Amino acid sequence: MEKRRVVITGLGALTPIGNNINEFWKNAVSGKSGAVPITKFDTSNFKTKFACELKDFHVKEHLDRSDIKFSDLFSQYGMVTTGEALKDSGLDLASMDPYDIGVIWGTGQGGMDYFEKEVKVYAKTGIPRFSPMLGPKMLINMGAGMISLKYGLKGMSFTTSSACATSNTAIMDAYTYIKLGKAKVFVTGGSEAGIIEMGIGGFNSMRALSVNNEHPEQASRPFDVNRDGFVLGEGAGTLILEDYDHAKKRGAKIYAEIVGAAMTSDAYHVAASHPEGEGASKAMEFALNEAGIKPDEVDYLNAHATSTPIGDISEINAIRRLFGENPENLKITSSKSMTGHLLGAAGAVESILCIKAIETGIITPTINTADIDPVIPKTINIVTGQSVQSNVDVAITNSFGFGGHNATLVFKKWEE
Known part of the structure; x- marks a missing residue:
């Protein structure tokens, strides 16, 4: 069986140092820190009081009400970056067979943000009036599911989860399946919305997080002799992987090739x-x-x-x-x-x-x-x-x- 070449034709990013590819790249080149005091919840009782949160990101500016209603933050982040990456790729979805485009997405924790909110309400009231959306929002497969739904992509669709190796696993699967001829295009990448009380508290208990609360912007210092733990972040990244022949035929811009x-x-x-x-x-x-x-x-x-x-x-x-x-x-x-x-x-x-x-x-x-x-x-x-x-x-x-x-x-x- 002939193994196809696989190229990258679209990119999308939502990160603590930029809400799109251009902002992210500009701030990464300039060496900007995304660490700030946590605003999502009261950190008074937590050892770590900072994280790399998204800045000035308002999901209502990117998604319609139904997208938001049926999805957790991690799925929303993925839909937003996928929209950017699809636009960047120049793919004309209306002219393509939707079964030629798949979604292989990654997340480590899935819908833990919504899960935590629902459990806190139950713990407070003792009444099991859980939202009917609890299941769909917390399931890790819904990152891929919501992306497929929003953009009408009907090819192979699933989620990988291998903790912090997750996105690489998803990208590897997309690369492999294109080589095998299972699809012409894949939306792939990963998203996470883990800056929640359970996330900070759990990693604090493991002594995994930095506690440099005085200078959070300097807390993440890989390879430094004074490093004291990681800084939790949130966001998403999308890559459009495409069969080279398909990309060449439509005159796509090619960023690079994935070769291993x-x-x-x-x-x-x-x-x-x-x-x-x-x-x-x-x-x-x-x-x-x-x-x-x-x-x-x-x-x-x-x-x-x-x-x-x-x-x-x-x-x-x-x-x-x-x-x-x-x-x-x-x-x-x-x-x-x-x-x-x-x-x-x-x-x-x-x-x-x-x-x-x-x-x-x-x-x-x-x-x-x-x-x-x-x-x-x-x-x-x-x-x-x-x-x-x-x-x-x-x-x-x-x-x-x-x-x-x-x-x-x-x-x-x-x-x-």
Whole structure:
């Protein structure tokens, strides 16, 4: 069976540092922090009082009443970014067979925002008058379902969930199914609306979140010796993946090609990654092997690095295992220093930064990292402070999730 080439023809973003692709990219290039004091609920009793919230985002400006009525925030975020990405792609949905376009979406927590609200009402009243929309709004598959409904997309549709590796998993599935001829186009990516009391409280109990309440904008500091945990974020990212022949026939703009993807499992711990980065290294290795690309041909790596003491070093160890102690050409960043950790949406948003790096030759920085952990070799090139100009032919992005899920994607500059 002939394996088709898969290209990216549309992008959409909703992030703590920008409510569309242009805003997001501009603020990422300038190194803007999205961390602010939480406004969604009273944080008086919480150890962490800040997060990377969306700014000046009003869903009523983007969706109609019925879209909002039948969906949780995470689905709404996905519908908004998909609208942007479809417009960016130039696809004429009216002229296409709707069964040629599928949706493979990702979310880690799904409709927990609405679930929490309903449970709080029940706890207060003791009366089980749950909304009839509780089921549809909280189910994780409804991200894909609502996107399909809104845009009339009738191809393959489902949701993946692999914790913080979720978006990469969704994108990998879309890539694989196009290669196999299951669809000509996929809407893919992920969304998360996890800045809720259970989210902050739960991660606080795990001692996973930063508690730098005095300087929240500086709290996410991947690879820094003083890092003390991640900063929770929210938002969504959408990629339009398309069969190359289909894209070429309609004269589409092509941002980049996706040429490799792989997943592995650590089988090590419920929450912690393997300390030597064994599984993560293999995910990168397998993805590059599929792409036919050698490690020394990779120009840019957008790291999972969340700013946790254990996780960041685990990933550095994975990089060392595959790329060696002195990867001369490899530039590494963690965009979570700006956006916070978007959980199930992280991989999609970070894939967009890889694609934009290929398109523009600009690598966005790791901000707040002033004193790199001394256990990290000085030969590992972590881009800190400011963006850098650098030709990027090949970029990879890592996402790792609770349960030991490791997922890597490989993007390449488009060539005929």
